[in-house]
Amino acid sequence: MIYYAGWLYLVGISLIVSILAFIWGARTGQFSDQDRARFFALGPDLLSQPVKIASRRKQRLHNGALLGIIMLCLSILATALVLGILRRAG
Amino acid sequence: MKVEENGTAKLFFLSSAFWFVLGTLEGIADATDMVVPDLFGGISWLVFSRIRPMHTTTMIFGFVGSALLGASIYIIAAVLRTPLWSERLGKVSLWIWNISIAVGLIALDLGYSQGREYAEWIWPADIGILLAFALIFYNCFQTAVKRNEKIMYVSSWYILAGLVFTWIIYFFGNAVWNPEKGAIYGLPDGILAWFYGHGIVGLFLTPLAVAVAYYIVPRVARSPLYSHKLSLVGFWSILIIYTHIGSHHILQTPIPTYLKVIAISGSIAMIIPVMTVLVNLWLTMRGRLGLFHQDIGGKFVMAGLVWYIITCIQGPIQALPVVQRMTHLNNWVIAHSHLGVFGFSGTIALGGLYYILPRITGRPLYSTRLADVQYWLLLLGMAGFFGVLTAGGLVQGNSWLNGETVYRTLPMIHVYFVLRASIGVLFVGAAFIGLYNIIRSIVGEPATESQEFETEQAIGLTQ
Ligand code: HEM
Ligand code: HEM
Numbered sequence: 001m002i003y004y005a006g007w008l009y010l011v012g013i014s015l016i017v018s019i020l021a022f023i024w025g026a027r028t029g030q031f032s033d034q035d036r037a038r039f040f041a042l043g044p045d046l047l048s049q050p051v052k053i054a055s056r057r058k059q060r061l062h063n064g065a066l067l068g069i070i071m072l073c074l075s076i077l078a079t080a081l082v083l084g085i086l087r088r089a090g
Numbered sequence: 091m092k093v094e095e096n097g098t099a100k101l102f103f104l105s106s107a108f109w110f111v112l113g114t115l116e117g118i119a120d121a122t123d124m125v126v127p128d129l130f131g132g133i134s135w136l137v138f139s140r141i142r143p144m145h146t147t148t149m150i151f152g153f154v155g156s157a158l159l160g161a162s163i164y165i166i167a168a169v170l171r172t173p174l175w176s177e178r179l180g181k182v183s184l185w186i187w188n189i190s191i192a193v194g195l196i197a198l199d200l201g202y203s204q205g206r207e208y209a210e211w212i213w214p215a216d217i218g219i220l221l222a223f224a225l226i227f228y229n230c231f232q233t234a235v236k237r238n239e240k241i242m243y244v245s246s247w248y249i250l251a252g253l254v255f256t257w258i259i260y261f262f263g264n265a266v267w268n269p270e271k272g273a274i275y276g277l278p279d280g281i282l283a284w285f286y287g288h289g290i291v292g293l294f295l296t297p298l299a300v301a302v303a304y305y306i307v308p309r310v311a312r313s314p315l316y317s318h319k320l321s322l323v324g325f326w327s328i329l330i331i332y333t334h335i336g337s338h339h340i341l342q343t344p345i346p347t348y349l350k351v352i353a354i355s356g357s358i359a360m361i362i363p364v365m366t367v368l369v370n371l372w373l374t375m376r377g378r379l380g381l382f383h384q385d386i387g388g389k390f391v392m393a394g395l396v397w398y399i400i401t402c403i404q405g406p407i408q409a410l411p412v413v414q415r416m417t418h419l420n421n422w423v424i425a426h427s428h429l430g431v432f433g434f435s436g437t438i439a440l441g442g443l444y445y446i447l448p449r450i451t452g453r454p455l456y457s458t459r460l461a462d463v464q465y466w467l468l469l470l471g472m473a474g475f476f477g478v479l480t481a482g483g484l485v486q487g488n489s490w491l492n493g494e495t496v497y498r499t500l501p502m503i504h505v506y507f508v509l510r511a512s513i514g515v516l517f518v519g520a521a522f523i524g525l526y527n528i529i530r531s532i533v534g535e536p537a538t539e540s541q542e543f544e545t546e547q548a549i550g551l552t553q
Contacts, residue, residue, distance in 0.1 A: 004346060006274070007281050010262055014333035017254060022326060025242075031322065033241055038314035040169050040243035041305050047312060053380035062383045066396050069473050073400040076480050077407060080422070083484065084413040 091181050095173065096450040098180030100532060102160025103443045105188050107521075107528040109152025114514070114521040116145035121511040125504070135199045143210040144198050150208060150290060151219070152191050154436045158298035159187070159226060161442030162249040164450070165305045166230050169243040175232035183225035190218025204264065204272035206283045208290050213269040220260055227253040244321040245301040251329060252297035259289035280340055281349070288336030295435035297328070299398075300367055302442040303391055307371045310381055310388030310445070316373035324366030331356050331363065338409040342418055350411075357409035364402040371395060386461045387445025390437050393469055397433030400476075401426065415491065421506065422483025425476050433472045440468075440524070447531055456530035464520045464527070471516035478513065482506030 025031060054062070122129060123138045130136040167174045174180060194211030197203075203210045211219070230250060234242065263286020264272050273279050308315050315321060335356035337349045375382060375392070382388040404426055408417050417423065444461055448454050455461055482503045489499040 004278060004281065004349070006278055007285060007349070010258075010282075010285055011334045013258065014255065015330070017258075018251075018326070018329040021251070029240070030242055031319075034318045034322075037241050037243060037318040038308075038316075040239065040241075041245070041308040041315065042312070043168070043309075046309060051312060051381060052384050054383035059380055059383045062389070063379065065469065066393065069469075070396060070400065072473065073476060074403070076477065077400075077404055080417060080480070080484060081407055081413060083488075084410075084416045 091178060093177045093181070095177065096164060097177055098174065098184055099160040099164040099446065100450050101181070101184050102156045102163065103447055104528060104532060105184070106153050106155075106157035106160065106439065106443065107525040109148050109156060109191070110521040111518075111525050113145055113148035113153050114518045116141050116148055118511065118514040118518055120145055121507065121514050124507045125511050134201065140199055140201060140203075143203060143207075144195050146208060147194060147198075147211060148191070149436070150295065150431060154295055154431060154439050156187070157439035157443045158295065158302065158435065161302045161305075161439065161446055162245075162252075162298050163226070163230065164446050165301060165442075166246050166249050167233055169239070169245055169305065170234060170237035171239045172233055172237045175229050175236060179225055179229050183222045183229065186218050186225070187222035190215045190222060193218065206263075206273055206279075206286075208287050209264045209272065209283065211264075213264075213266065213272060216260070216264045216266050216272070220257060220266065223253060223257045223260065227257065243304075244315075244318060244325060245304045247322070247325050248297040248301035248304070251325070252294060252301070255289065255293040255297075255329075255333070259286050259293060262286065263289065277343070277345060280343060281337060281345060284336040284339040285333075286336070288339060289333070291430055291435075292332045292335075295431065296332075299394065299435040299438040300324075302438050303367070303371060303395060306387060306391045306441060306445050307374050307395075310385045310391070311375045311378040312381065313374055313378060316370050320366050320370050324363045324370070327366070328360075328363035331359050335360070335409075341409075341411055341414055354409050354411070358406045360402065361406060364398070368395065368399060385445070386455070386458050386465065387441045387443075389465060390441030390444060392441075393465070394434055394436075394438035394441055397429055397437060397472065401430045401434050404429065416487035417483060418487075420483040420486035420490070421479045421503070422487065425479035425483060428472065428475050428479070432468075433476070437468065437472075440464075443528070447528065451531060453531075456527050456534060460523050460527045464523045467516045467520040467523070471513050471520065474513040474516070475510065478506050478509045482510075 119130075119136065120138055120141050123136075123141070134140070163174060163180060190211075194215030197212045197215065198210055202212050204212060227250070230246075230253060234246060234250065263282060265274055265282070266272070268274065274282060304315065304321060335353045337345055337353035338357050341350050341353065372395075379392075382392045407413055408422070408426065444455065485502050485506070486499060489502065
């Protein structure tokens with residue numbers, strides 16, 4: 001166990017840093033007023049600018065491409081999972 | 091040194107575009123090497139073992155890292171409603187960063203390596219990278235101290251935490267107190283190396299990419315984030331879980347069982363932080379996808395999030411020992427690497443770059459059409475890479491389990507290697523297009539592009 005102590009120190013350091021930051025956040029009110037925080041990415045004047053949306057054809061093409069990719073990848077992953085389990089049984 | 095507003099972010103973007111070109115050339119060189127191993131005739135600086143670490147580090151630090159750092163420096167100032175603390179310091183860190191990358195790469199090409207994955211760069215380059223991270227952190231931290239907005243938006247949490255953790259893992263992972271070897275000894279070194287290797291994708295690329303997505307998605311959607319509370323739950327849970335699951339890379343070595351158990355259960359628990367990000371951003375963009383298809387930055391980020399879903403479904407599955415018997419140490423993992431490092435973080439980095447750059451220069455991109463061509467090349471390329479490498483990996487895995495010898499397996503996967511090299515050409519083309527577009531956007535006159543999207547309509551926000 002002691003042989004691997006270095007690893008435990010590292011995880012310990014990471015956890016301590018995280019906990020300290022969390023305590024600081026809680027003390028300085030970082031977790032309050034969360035409804036206002038939702039708007040922070042939007043600049044002060046962004047919402048008043050006109051926007052453009054893509055044509056329906058372009059939207060269909062892009063959505064189709066992304067959906068196709070998701071389906072393709074998920075079927076590959078499912079195949080691997082099934083193969084892995086079958087091979088284990090065999 | 092010229093000091094201008096957002097000059098640091100702009101130059102980080104330019105550097106990223108340059109490293110992307112170099113990285114794809116290295117990638118295609120290695121891919122070709124695997125198809126025609128005798129092609130380079132033993133030229134020492136072109137051998138696979140030198141170019142491979144050059145490719146991975148150029149991509150992780152040079153291309154994706156530079157773009158994410160540039161975007162982060164811009165974003166932290168924007169969401170804290172404060173200018174960057176010091177543009178001068180930013181530029182100094184940029185140069186230290188780029189010079190260190192160049193030193194690391196040249197040394198690798200000359201045959202000097204620390205020999206541990208993603209930590210191959212020699213000691214002087216390590217020191218430079220650590221210094222650059224420290225200066226960038228200090229700059230962002232001082233910006234946070236001087237902030238005009240009391241509450242820190244979730245992106246700033248991710249950026250600051252990403253920088254702190256990357257510094258820690260880089261320092262320990264490269265064993266910088268041991269300049270000769272950059273390593274410790276025995277199995278603990280393997281554990282340390284994968285604490286590092288995993289951390290560099292999970293605690294450097296991931297938090298910064300998520301920070302960029304949390305900034306760009308609400309802006310392109312013109313809608314507030316669905317829930318800031320949920321985003322913070324995701325942030326704190328990733329910090330707690332990600333640091334100690336690196337051992338899932340070495341499940342098939344004699345490391346202690348408790349480490350394996352922690353790594354596997356942590357990998358599955360990763361679904362929590364990942365889902366908080368994806369659900370939150372999806373609910374923010376729902377009903378407004380038309381805006382994303384139209385905005386080139388938004389489009390890249392959206393595709394990056396799709397790749398993130400797939401990476402993080404694949405990740406926990408391949409952390410299961412029953413699956414790893416089939417997938418470990420073959421091209422399956424290479425598919426996952428490209429999916430995570432390019433598909434997820436690289437694509438979001440490009441989204442950040444294309445969204446932010448015109449806002450820095452104050453004029454539109456040189457050509458949105460070129461960026462669009464680049465987008466489709468990369469989307470097709472990534473899908474092709476994933477399919478081909480995963481299929482090749484399964485063939486290898488199956489042969490492995492059947493006790494096939496290597497010399498009988500190699501011909502079976504030759505076709506996948508040929509396909510990988512061919513698809514790589516799409517990446518190379520895309521990288522050159524990107525570099526040209528970005529240089530022209532920064533230095534050239536803006537093109538008077540004819541209205542590209544005639545059919546598109548301007549809408550008001552109420553719609
Ligand atoms: C839910 C999140 C994730 C989990 C559970 C996960 C799990 C894994 C596992 C188990 C491996 C080792 C596979 C093997 O060697 O057999 C691996 C490799 C890898 N992962 Fe992930 N992953 C996740 C997300 C990511 C992300 C977001 C990235 C990129 C930003 C990424 C980049 C990589 C890379 C580069 C490797 C290859 C390392 C190497 O062997 O060289 N992963 N991942
Ligand atoms: C021109 C396009 C590309 C080609 C031809 C290519 C080719 C390669 C090759 C041949 C390897 C070594 C595989 C092995 O050792 O079996 C590799 C590894 C890797 N590449 Fe690429 N690559 C390309 C683009 C990219 C991009 C865009 C990224 C990220 C932004 C990237 C990140 C990586 C990483 C992280 C690895 C290490 C994988 C691991 O050890 O698990 N590559 N690539």
